[in-house]
Amino acid sequence: MVYPLVGSFPNPHGDMPEDVKIFYEEARSIASRSPRSAAALLRMAIETLTDNLLGSNKGETLHDNIGILVQRGLPVKIQMAMDSLRVIGNHAVPPLGVIKLGDDKKM
Secondary structure, three states, rough: OOOOOOOOOOOOOOOOOOHHHHHHHHHHOOOOOHHHHHHHHHHHHHHHHHHHHHHHHOOHHHHHHHHHHHHOOOOHHHHHHHHHHHHHHHHHHHOOOOOOOOOOOOO
């Protein structure tokens, strides 16, 4: 094995909260070996970030939280990225007993 395994994925932003950074760093460390796992972890990072940003004003779902942030001025480009991670991350973790083999690094 060759280290580091992170590859060319960006470092976390300096303002990223520590609890979000944990998910992000783990996703970086496995993205080249397991894109589906990385997508699921990045979805958790986004959920943790939105929970941090909204606190007690958060909605019931990640979809709700992204919508609240949009109402507060979140740029559409960021909303689209968050929604992509939300949807892809949800699909990356299949229902119990189902394995989906078709996803690749491009997805």
